[in-house]
Amino acid sequence: MGMTITEKILAEHAGKERVDPGENIWVDVDILMTHDVCGPGTIGIFEREFGKDANVWNRDRVVIIPDHYIFTANEQAHRNIEILRSFVKKHGLKYYYDPDFLQSEGMPSPYADPTRTSYKGVCHIALPEEGHTRPGEILLGTDSHTCTAGAFGQFATGIGNTDAGFVLGTGKTWLKVPPTMRFVFEGELPPYMMAKDMILAIIGDIGVDGGTYRAMHFDGDGVHRLTMEDRMTLCNMVIEAGGKNGVVEADELTRQYVQERTARAGTPQNMRFHKNDPDAQFIFEKVYNLDKLEPMVAKPHSPDNKATVSEVKGTKLTRAYIGSCTGGKISDFVAAAQLLKGEEVRIPTFVVPASTEVDAALDTEKLDGKSLREVFRDAGAIIGPASCAACLGGPADTLGRLNSPEEVCISATNRNFPGRMGNKQAQVYLASPLTVAASAIRGVITDPRELVGSFV
Numbered sequence: 001m002g003m004t005i006t007e008k009i010l011a012e013h014a015g016k017e018r019v020d021p022g023e024n025i026w027v028d029v030d031i032l033m034t035h036d037v038c039g040p041g042t043i044g045i046f047e048r049e050f051g052k053d054a055n056v057w058n059r060d061r062v063v064i065i066p067d068h069y070i071f072t073a074n075e076q077a078h079r080n081i082e083i084l085r086s087f088v089k090k091h092g093l094k095y096y097y098d099p100d101f102l103q104s105e106g107m108p109s110p111y112a113d114p115t116r117t118s119y120k121g122v123c124h125i126a127l128p129e130e131g132h133t134r135p136g137e138i139l140l141g142t143d144s145h146t147c148t149a150g151a152f153g154q155f156a157t158g159i160g161n162t163d164a165g166f167v168l169g170t171g172k173t174w175l176k177v178p179p180t181m182r183f184v185f186e187g188e189l190p191p192y193m194m195a196k197d198m199i200l201a202i203i204g205d206i207g208v209d210g211g212t213y214r215a216m217h218f219d220g221d222g223v224h225r226l227t228m229e230d231r232m233t234l235c236n237m238v239i240e241a242g243g244k245n246g247v248v249e250a251d252e253l254t255r256q257y258v259q260e261r262t263a264r265a266g267t268p269q270n271m272r273f274h275k276n277d278p279d280a281q282f283i284f285e286k287v288y289n290l291d292k293l294e295p296m297v298a299k300p301h302s303p304d305n306k307a308t309v310s311e312v313k314g315t316k317l318t319r320a321y322i323g324s325c326t327g328g329k330i331s332d333f334v335a336a337a338q339l340l341k342g343e344e345v346r347i348p349t350f351v352v353p354a355s356t357e358v359d360a361a362l363d364t365e366k367l368d369g370k371s372l373r374e375v376f377r378d379a380g381a382i383i384g385p386a387s388c389a390a391c392l393g394g395p396a397d398t399l400g401r402l403n404s405p406e407e408v409c410i411s412a413t414n415r416n417f418p419g420r421m422g423n424k425q426a427q428v429y430l431a432s433p434l435t436v437a438a439s440a441i442r443g444v445i446t447d448p449r450e451l452v453g454s455f456v
Contacts, residue, residue: 002277004180005247006215009155009274013138021179021283029061030137030270032167035123036066037392038142040083045165056091057171063095063132064088065123068388074395097126112265113357121355121386124148124236124325128228129357131265134258135250136272140167144239145325145414151231152258153250153273158239178244179283180215181206185222187290192448194335195230196327196412196432199237200296201288204306211243214283217276218248222290228257229329236326237414240303249275295447297410298430301418309435309447317429319409320345320440321400321421323352323384324391327412327433330361336437337365337372339451340379346443350400351376352384359386381440391415393422402426410439 003011003018011019013027034042046054056062064084069077081098088096095110096102097120102109111120112130120126124145127133135153139146142164149156159173167173183202189195203210216238223231235246248254250273262269295309322328322336333351353359362373362383376383382399390400391413402409405425413421416428429445438446 001281002279004215004217004276004280004282005153005249005274006155006180006217006245007177009136009138010175010177012136012272019177021177023177024174025177026172026174027138029140029167029171029173031061031063031132031139032164033063033065033123033127033132033139033141033146034164035064035068035143036070036077036080036084037068038161038164039064040080041161042142042164042168043083043087045162046168049165050169054169056093056168059092060094061171062093062168063127064093065097065126066119067122067126068392069394070119070387071385071399072395072397074397077395095130095132097130110265112261116356118356118385119387121353121358122325122328122388125329125354125358128152128232128257129261129355131258131262131267134262134268134270135254136274137270140164140173145236147238147243147246148232148236148325150235150238150246151228151248152254153248155245155247157245176213178213178215180217180280181211181284182217182219182282184220184285184287185218185290186220186287187222188225189222189290192434193293193295194432194434195226195233197293197296198288199234200298200303200306200430201293203237203241203304204296204298205286206241208240208302208304209242211238211241213242213244216241216243216246218246223248224251227331228253229331232329233326237303240414295432295435295449297435297445298416300416300427300429303415303430309431309445312429312445313447315429315445316408317347317410317439317443317445318407319347320349320436321390321409321411321413322433322436323350323354323389323400324413325354326414327436328352328354328358330358330365332412332433333358333362333372334365336433337367337375339434339437339441339448340381341367341370341375343379343441345380345440347440349379349381349440350384350390351381352389352400353386356386390421393420402428410436410445412436
């Protein structure tokens with residue numbers, strides 16, 4: 001019996017010829033990522049179990065990216081950053097994305113673009129931009145959306161602080177091999193839809209627990225026509241179905257993306273491409289025809305509470321939000337700007353780039369001679385600095401946070417549980433950046449197909 005991509009990567013890192021679903025194995029880890037929310041806890045466990053004078057297992061394989069609560073006056077959030085800075089200085093860690101601190105300490109910058117003068121942005125977007133996502137590797141992070149990196153043909157998943165503390169000291173972890181679910185998309189994505197619609201359709205079909213401790217493999221010509229950013233969107237929300245990891249088979253587009261980013265950043269260019277064996281076994285398979293899918297939303301208060309946009313159109317909104325690791329990439333903003341160009345939003349609309357690279361692209365990417373930033377500003381949108389911002393709620397002064405129980409928000413983020421973006425009584429509808437932009441223009445949930453001229 002053959003193996004899936006996930007099984008092959010895990011077998012290789014366990015030093016075994018093959019592994020089978022349900023098998024418990026020790027694996028060598030290629031990259032460990034943490035951030036300002038879970039980093040202090042991970043550091044505390046590492047120092048408690050290995051000793052305050054212990055060295056991390058490999059200084060070049062630990063990546064620390066402050067991103068969640070970085071633009072706030074909150075003292076607890078600032079304390080978290082100080083803990084990270086102290087640890088980075090003590091261990092001489094190479095990949096820490098905090099320019100003010102690096103400059104003050106005379107430490108070399110790890111940034112691929114040395115002109116960046118701010119925090120890098122959301123970790124899941126920063127990792128590929130800075131050359132840390134490579135086909136065939138194992139990437140672990142103290143954040144559930146670490147599964148985003150499966151778009152690059154690697155095994156990527158989120159782990160808790162205790163496991164991360166152990167990895168920090170040993171470079172190893174214990175995993176159970178997940179069985180693989182296969183989702184095949186045939187055809188070509190229509191211009192009024194995005195990868196967010198595809199993953200919302202899947203989660204709506206299988207539920208928030210339908211992928212529990214399973215690998216979710218995305219396949220078919222419809223997937224391989226997608227950009228790398230769209231593939232990242234698919235894998236990003238695997239965790240919303242309970243998945244252990246998401247994966248897309250690495251191809252020539254993957255190779256080009258990784259080669260460009262690793263060459264620019266000076267990170268290793270290790271790449272190992274895996275395919276499913278012809279006789280690989282899948283625990284579940286489902287085929288979708290992209291021509292038959294419609295723009296989707298997830299209604300409050302769960303990512304699997306799905307509906308087509310046409311079923312909920314006209315729902316009154318109080319705000320719109322475009323950002324996060326799911327909806328804050330440059331292609332997300334290009335799509336939204338196509339609708340917002342020459343229009344004016346009727347509700348407060350927040351635009352939050354996922355990284356400083358994306359933020360810079362708001363000035364360089366043009367639509368009819370105007371930069372994306374000009375398009376958003378002319379439409380009346382509020383543009384924030386690159387960060388997670390309101391996606392995780394955050395302190396009271398977080399940009400875009402829902403502070404009122406009467407708020408009804410349509411958002412390009414990934415979760416709409418009670419309190420996820422702030423107030424526990426507020427309602428959040430999840431949708432693609434296209435649907436969010438269309439809805440911001442009219443002030444009610446709107447099917448982007450109604451703005452026909454935008455797709456001619």
